[in-house]
Amino acid sequence: xxxxxxxxxxxxxxxxxxxxxxxxxxxxxxxxxxxxxxxxxxxxxxxxxxxxxxxxxxxxxxxxxxxxxxxxxxxxxxxxxxxxxxxxxxxxxxxxxxxxxxxxxxxxxxxxxxxxxxxxxxxxxxxxxxxxxxxxxxxxxxxxxxxxxxxxxxxxxxxxxxxxxxxxxxxxxxxxxxxxxxxxxxxxxxxxxxxxxxxxxxxxxxxxxxxxxxxxxxxxxxxxxxxxxxxxxxxxxxxxxxxxxxxxxxxxxxxxxxxxxxxxxxxxxxxxxxxxxxxxxxxxxxxxxxxxxxxxxxxxxxxxxxxxxxxxxxxxxxxxxxxxxxxxxxxxxxxxxxxxxxxxxxxxxxxxxxxxxxxxxxxxxxxxxxxxxxxxxxxxxxxxxxxxxxxxxxxxxxxxxx
Numbered sequence: 001x002x003x004x005x006x007x008x009x010x011x012x013x014x015x016x017x018x019x020x021x022x023x024x025x026x027x028x029x030x031x032x033x034x035x036x037x038x039x040x041x042x043x044x045x046x047x048x049x050x051x052x053x054x055x056x057x058x059x060x061x062x063x064x065x066x067x068x069x070x071x072x073x074x075x076x077x078x079x080x081x082x083x084x085x086x087x088x089x090x091x092x093x094x095x096x097x098x099x100x101x102x103x104x105x106x107x108x109x110x111x112x113x114x115x116x117x118x119x120x121x122x123x124x125x126x127x128x129x130x131x132x133x134x135x136x137x138x139x140x141x142x143x144x145x146x147x148x149x150x151x152x153x154x155x156x157x158x159x160x161x162x163x164x165x166x167x168x169x170x171x172x173x174x175x176x177x178x179x180x181x182x183x184x185x186x187x188x189x190x191x192x193x194x195x196x197x198x199x200x201x202x203x204x205x206x207x208x209x210x211x212x213x214x215x216x217x218x219x220x221x222x223x224x225x226x227x228x229x230x231x232x233x234x235x236x237x238x239x240x241x242x243x244x245x246x247x248x249x250x251x252x253x254x255x256x257x258x259x260x261x262x263x264x265x266x267x268x269x270x271x272x273x274x275x276x277x278x279x280x281x282x283x284x285x286x287x288x289x290x291x292x293x294x295x296x297x298x299x300x301x302x303x304x305x306x307x308x309x310x311x312x313x314x315x316x317x318x319x320x321x322x323x324x325x326x327x328x329x330x331x332x333x334x335x336x337x338x339x340x341x342x343x344x345x346x347x348x349x350x351x352x353x354x355x356x357x358x359x360x361x362x363x364x365x366x367x368x369x370x371x372x373x374x375x376x377x378x379x380x381x382x383x384x385x386x387x388x389x390x391x392x393x394x395x396x397x398x399x400x401x402x
Contacts, residue, residue, distance in 0.1 A: 007329055014333060024298040025338030027291030028378070032342025033349070034287060034369050038351040043362040059230065060129060063222040063239065065120040066258045078247065078256035079218040082210065087246050088222065092236055097225035099126040102209055104217065109175040110203065115156070118201045119176065122207025129225040132198065136224040137170050137185030145205035148212060152176065153185040176202075176213065197358065217350070232261055287376060291338065292382035295331050299386035327359040331378050331383025340376030343368055 014021045065080045085100035101122055108117040124139055126132075140151050152174065161181045162174070166186045174252045181204065190198045210217050226235055233305045236259050243257055347363060 004080070007333075007354075011333065014337075021334060022296065025334050025341070026293055027287055027294050028335050028338030028375055029342040029345065031291050032339045032375060034345055035340075035346040036346035036367055037349050037353075040346065041353060041365045043364055043367075043371075044350070044354050044359045047360040047362045048357075057307055059226050059232070060237070061224040061226065061232070061236065062260045063224065063243070064258050065219075068254055078173035080222060080257060081204070081219060082178035082217045084243060085219065085222050088239065088246050090225070091238065091242060094226065094230065094238065096235065097129050097131040098228075099123060099223040099225060100206060100221075101126060101221045101223070102206070102216075102220050106177040106213060108158075108162070110164060110169065110172070113162040113164070115161050117176075119209060119213060120203045121206040121214070122200055123206050124204050125225075126223070127203075129327075130198070132190060133188045134185050135188035136166055136185070138187055140205050145207050148208045149205060150179065150181045150208065150212065151184045151205065152181040153187060154183060154186050155197075155201045156189040157197075157199040158202060159186065161200070169360055176204075179212065183211055188189075191358070198295060210327045236261070237342055238350055266323065281294050290380055292335070292378035295334055295379060296386060299327060299331055299333040299383055300389065326385035327381045328380065331386070332379035335375040335379030336372060339372045343371060 041275065064079065065077050067077055080100075082100060085098050088096075090096040100120070101120055103118055103120045105116050106119050123145060125140055127134075127139055134153070135156060137153070138147070139153065144151055154169065156166075160173065162169065169183050170186060172183055172184055173183075181305065188204075204387045205211065216289050224235070224239065226232070239259055244253075245255055249255065350363060351361055353359075
């Protein structure tokens with residue numbers, strides 16, 4: 001009964017002083033919104049990273065060109081070329097899948113629509129390594145690759161970008177840098193992987209890309225698909241031996257390529273994201289403490305303004321406990337309401353952010369519960385002193401207060 005009356009009295013006081021109550025809770029609102037938004041972005045970024053790693057297959061190593069050094073001085077980037085991929089493919093010890101690729105932007109035209117498209121030169125096996133699936137049509141064959149055929153596969157969003165439908169585009173001709181290519185397949189929707197979106201890309205046979213589009217045998221990267229049971233360190237050592245021999249790198253010479261184990265990178269990135277999120281959330285959490293101090297100050301002012309009311313209640317039989325309970329509940333309610341408003345704002349901001357970046361929306365439920373709980377504890381902690389001060393007022397003195 002005492003708690004129910006205290007809650008009713010606290011709610012009435014908050015409603016009566018609505019503007020002041022809102023301004024008092026503003027720091028709590030901002031602090032909670034900041035904490036939840038940062039935690040949500042960190043969680044969403046982690047999901048996007050995991051999606052990107054999953055998109056590369058069960059276990060994928062990637063080889064990239066790196067700087068060539070001589071005597072400790074950089075000699076520029078030494079490219080990976082198609083013959084490097086062929087040398088790796090000749091090794092049958094590991095039963096790996098070698099998926100070289102090159103890419104670049106070219107003008108794409110279909111009827112009256114023009115776009116700048118990212119063209120990828122792929123082998124048929126690249127689609128398996130990347131986990132891409134055909135939604136309509138088919139994947140080009142190794143025979144079409146060796147024949148430098150002018151065939152092309154498009155991502156699921158490309159028909160819309162060309163202001164047509166997948167059905168109308170399939171088996172029709174599009175122009176790539178002014179040259180006609182037949183659309184033989186349309187990928188299923190893959191979704192963004194954080195920093196790239198295969199749904200926006202186009203795919204041609206590797207040798208077609210090399211000789212007909214880009215005029216070079218330089219590769220952007222080579223993906224190496226391996227089973228999860230494979231000894232990764234041994235595989236990386238084999239890759240290094242083959243490429244060092246292919247690039248004529250002598251003993252003691254620096255590699256002019258680098259090998260990324262994406263699963264290892266994922267763990268490091270996840271740790272870095274966790275540390276960054278905790279740091280920013282901690283800084284944002286300070287504003288909750290500042291908000292609690294603001295609540296305490298306003299509650300002290302409220303005690304002074306309501307001195308006669310407190311004296312009258314005591315004269316009518318209210319106990320110190322009931323007076324103290326009312327002011328503590330009022331402080332806690334203010335902070336909880338601020339926390340709830342902060343969560344609503346944070347959820348809206350996070351939804352907007354993830355929509356813009358095409359990420360998966362991720363809001364840990366534990367963060368929401370934790371924020372509300374922490375807000376309530378802030379209200380409880382900073383509401384005790386004003387509540388004790390109100391409870392200790394002498395009713396005789398309070399009734400004479402002007």
